[in-house]
Amino acid sequence: MQDYRVSLEEIHTYVKNIEDTGKVASYIPELANVNKAHFGIYLNNLKGEDQHIGDYNIPFSVQSISKVLTLSKALQLIGTDVWKRMDVEPSGDPFNHLSLLELEEGIPRNPLINAGAIVIADILVSELKDPKNEFLQFVRDITNDQTIAFNEKVALSEKNTGFVNYATANLLKSFGNLKNDVETVLDFYFHQCALEMTCKQLSNAFYLFANRGNCMRDVAHLSLTQVKRINAIMLTCGFYDEAGEFAFEVGLPGKSGVGGGIVALLPNEFVIVTWSPGLNPKGNSYLGMQALEQFTTKTGKSIF
Numbered sequence: 690m691q692d693y694r695v696s697l698e699e700i701h702t703y704v705k706n707i708e709d710t711g712k713v714a715s716y717i718p719e720l721a722n723v724n725k726a727h728f729g730i731y732l733n734n735l736k737g738e739d740q741h742i743g744d745y746n747i748p749f750s751v752q753s754i755s756k757v758l759t760l761s762k763a764l765q766l767i768g769t770d771v772w773k774r775m776d777v778e779p780s781g782d783p784f785n786h787l788s789l790l791e792l793e794e795g796i797p798r799n800p801l802i803n804a805g806a807i808v809i810a811d812i813l814v815s816e817l818k819d820p821k822n823e824f825l826q827f828v829r830d831i832t833n834d835q836t837i838a839f840n841e842k843v844a845l846s847e848k849n850t851g852f853v854n855y856a857t858a859n860l861l862k863s864f865g866n867l868k869n870d871v872e873t874v875l876d877f878y879f880h881q882c883a884l885e886m887t888c889k890q891l892s893n894a895f896y897l898f899a900n901r902g903n904c905m906r907d908v909a910h911l912s913l914t915q916v917k918r919i920n921a922i923m924l925t926c927g928f929y930d931e932a933g934e935f936a937f938e939v940g941l942p943g944k945s946g947v948g949g950g951i952v953a954l955l956p957n958e959f960v961i962v963t964w965s966p967g968l969n970p971k972g973n974s975y976l977g978m979q980a981l982e983q984f985t986t987k988t989g990k991s992i993f
């Protein structure tokens with residue numbers, strides 16, 4: 690791949706020399722069992738000349754990365770009506786904060802924080818006959834991989850400790866921005882977060898955001914306008930109160946999850962996925978962010 694002056698080996702070596710001060714998420718007990726030493730990168734350059742290194746083929750919990758996929762499904766189903774129930778502004782707050790939601794009367798700042806994603810889950814529960822299975826099928830279809838599944842243990846673990854998400858859903862309900870019952874919506878939400886995918890599968894799933902809405906099989910799933918808007922939301926809101934930092938250091942639209950994964954992409958050029966479970970205090974992968982900073986700095990490829 691002559692386009693990219695940096696090899697993933699170089700980035701791997703750079704990252705291996707950094708002390709990983711990140712901590713594995715433990716507020717979802719099942720995630721605390723993950724070995725922090727895992728590290729993987731998968732680079733899909735849209736031309737079939739992929740590169741990878743490390744643990745790129747080990748499934749991990751995608752967590753909040755799933756919020757981009759549920760948003761996509763909701764836009765497919767009800768289009769711009771999504772924006773009647775939430776905004777598209779960065780929150781500048783942690784992913785699970787409640788204060789803004791109360792102040793702004795149950796209208797979440799954006800679909801990539803928990804409150805917004807719970808409203809999106811409500812939309813999918815209303816619109817789909819068999820929400821969990823139909824959403825899973827959507828993810829399998831865009832990834833072109835029928836093996837992707839939910840990890841039921843992770844979903845249950847989060848349900849048992851999901852007090853803040855229950856508070857969020859109840860607050861949304863009290864403001865009339867949740868149509869279905871709290872249990873049903875959160876059951877869907879905990880399952881979407883408990884999707885397990887590898888770096889490679891995630892890069893294949895996010896291919897459509899770099900490829901004008903068309904997946905790897907060249908099937909159109911989203912319009913160009915929808916993809917433009919989703920990428921804009923990833924850039925401004927994909928890293929919660931560190932969205933500015935990610936744009937500053939890396940300069941790509943992307944999304945993180947507390948499983949330690951980060952997906953980032955440059956439209957019409959590539960999708961890159963990193964996995965390193967140690968999280969910084971804002972809940973984003975500590976080494977993943979540094980690997981991506983090195984990648985865009987060394988290749989000179991960012992949206993800026």
Ligand SMILES: NC(=O)CC[C@H](N)C(=O)O
Nearest residue numbers: 752753784803882946947
């Ligand atoms: N940032 C994340 O990945 C958070 C997702 C997690 N399932 C939660 O709701 O707390």
